[in-house]
Amino acid sequence: MSDSDTPAILRGLRRFTPARIGLGRVGNGLPTTAHLQFQAAHAAARDAVHSALDVVALRARLAAAGVVTVAVKSICPDRPTFLLRPDLGRTLDPDDATALAARPLPGCFAVVLADGLSALAVASHAPALLELLLPRLGPSVVVIATQARVALGDHVGAALRAAATLVLIGERPGLSAADSLGAYLPGGPAAGRTDAERNCVSNIRPEGLAVPAAADKLLWLIAEMRRLGLTGVGLKDEQALALGSEAQDRSIPMVTT
C-alpha cells in the first residue's frame, strides 16, 4: 500500500474481490466498457435461468461413480410457470410420490438434487459434493428433482420415510455466478417448515465456497443436528469464518422455498 496513486491502488485491490470495483467514472456515470460488460453478464444470467437440467446425463454420470439415483418432478409444467408459481415447484408429482412411497428406506438420509433456478449449478457441482458427503451419511437415497424448489425435499423425505433430508439446489444466478449451489438442511422431513427451521450453506462453487469446504461444513452441521436435535436459528454456526457460508439473513430467502 506504498503507492498512493488511486487507480493503481484500486487495480491492486481487485485481487481481493470479484466485485466490480475501480470502474472509473465519466461524470457521474459508468464508462462505456464497464456498462456493456454489465449488460453482457446480465444477458448470460438471463439465459442460465431458462436452461433445463439434463437429467439423463446427470444420472449417467452419477451411475458411473456408483451412485444409484431416482428421478422425480414437481407438478410444475414448465419454466415460465415455475417462475410465477413456486407452490407448484414445491409439490411432488403424485405418481412420483407413490413410486417413492412404494419403496421406502426408513431412517435413511434423503439427498435431493433440485434444479431450482440454475440447472447449471447442480450439473456442475452436485456430483463432486456427493462424492465427499455420501460415504459419511450412512444409508442414503439420491433423488434428482426437476422444476423443483427446496420444500419439495420435505415431500421426498416423507415419502421415503427418511430420517433427514438434504437439498442441493441451483441458486438464482447472479451476474458473476450462474453456477452457485445451495444446500438446505431441514432436519427431519416435515411439510410446512419455515425458513428459520432450515440451515443453509450457500454459494457453493469454485470461486465461492469450494466443494471440500462446503462438505466439511455440511458434515459439521449434520453432526450437530444429530447431537442437538434441532436446526435453523437455534443451531448457531460457531465454526470459523474461513469455513464459509451460511444463509444470509434477508427478508426474502435467496432460493424461494
Place this chain on the structure above:
Amino acid sequence: MTHQYTLGGTKFRFPDLRTLLARATPARSGDVLAGLAAASATERVAAQLALADLPLADILAEPVVPYETDDVTRLIVDGHDRAAFAPVSHLTVGGFRDWLLGEADAAALAGIRWGITPEMAAAVSKIMRLQDLIAVAAKCRVTTAFRNTIGLPGRLSVRLQPNHPTDDLRGIAASTLDGLLLGAGDACIGVNPATDSVPGTIALLHMLDEVRARSEAPTQTCVLAHVTTTLRAIERGAPVDLLFQSIGGTEATNRSFGVTLGLLAEARDAALSLHRGTVGRNVMYFETGQGSALSAGAHHGVDQQTIEARAYAVARTFEPLLVNSVVGFIGPEYLYDGKQITRAGLEDHFCAKLLGLPMGVDVCYTNHAEADQDDMDALLTLLGVAGVSYVMGVPGADDVMLSYQSTSFHDGLYVRGVLGKRPAPEFEAWLERMGLDGTTLPARLPPQLTQAVASAA
C-alpha cells in the same frame, strides 16, 4: 362488514375489509399467487371505488388479522393515538387522499403519524397513482441520527453495501474504499454476511469499525446478521453500532424470521447500552419486503402490500435509524416485472414515510424477474423525486454475494447530481475534507483512507 359497488352494470361484493383491500390492489403476481387478486380490471376499480367511500374509522374498527392471535395487530390497535387521528378521523379513504394531496403540509403530516394505522396507509395508497405517492411522500419529513443525520430536506444518503461471497475481510475493505471514493456510505456501511456465524460476524464488526475509525468517516457500520447472532457479538464485546433484523407484518412472519417483538426490544436495549452514537440514538436497522408473509405462509388472507405496511408498525415501535424495503429482491412470483417493482417501491416508500419511518429502498431486481437496468434507473429517479431517505450502493450494481442487482455507487452520484441532492451534512463535510466532493476521482488517496484499507488488508 360486507362492501359492495355496482360498476358497468355488475354488482361486486366484498365480504370483508381484507378482501376489499386485496381486490383494490393494483395488479401484482404475489396477490394472484395467493388467490387474492381481483378477477378483472373492472372488479379492481369497483373495489377501489368502494374503498374510497369507506370511513377511515371503519378500518380502525376491523383488524385484517385477528387481535387475539397476532401481536402485530395488538401493537397497531393498542398503539393507536386517537388525538393524533382527530384531524382526519371524519374522512373516508377517498377524502383522506384529497387531504393528503391538498392541505396537508409537513407539520400536519407529522402530526397525524401515530393516528394513522398501516391499514389506513395501505388503503389510501391503493387509490393513488404514482405521482400521488411521490407528491405526498415528498412532503413528509423524517429525520434520524446516530453518527450523522439522515433524512434532512435536500439530502439523499447511500448505504455502502460491500458484500463478498466468502466474507473476505480484504475484499470487503476494497469495496468499502471504492464506495467511499464515490460518495457512498452516509446511511451506513452495511455488510450482508455470507455466513451467519458468531465469530465471523465479530470479525466483520471489528474490521468495519477499524475502517470507519481510521478513515474518520462520520457514519455507522452494520453487519446484517440475525439479531440473535448480533446479540451474542455484543455479549462478546464487539463494536456494534446498529442492530439489524428482517421483519414482517404478522406475528407468524416474524416467527419465520426467528424473531419476536420481545426479542427486538431486548436487542434495541443492548445496542443502546453501548452508547456509540454521537449525534443521535437511533440504533435499529430493519429490512422489509412485500411477499415475505406469503412466502412464510403467514399472510392471513391479506394482500402483500397491506401486510408490508403492517411491518412498518413493528419498525416504528423501535425508533430505527434506517428502514428499507428490498422491493425487487423477492422475485417474479411476487412482483413480476419492472412495472410491478416500480409501483411497489413507491407504495412502500409512501406508506413508511406517512407512518413516520426513515425510509430507504433497495431499488433492485433478480435475474429471474422481467426487469433490467432501465427499470432501476426509472424507479431510482422517481424515488429521488419522492425524497427517499437512502438507497443502496453496490460496486457496479452487482452484489456478488446475494446474487442480485441493486443500485451502484455511480447511481447514487447520478441521482444526487440530477436532482441537486446532497449527502448527510456531517458526511458531506468529511467528503470535502478528503477531497472527494468533485466529479473525478482524486489522483492520490487521502492518508486516512490509505491507512484504513491498509489496516484491513
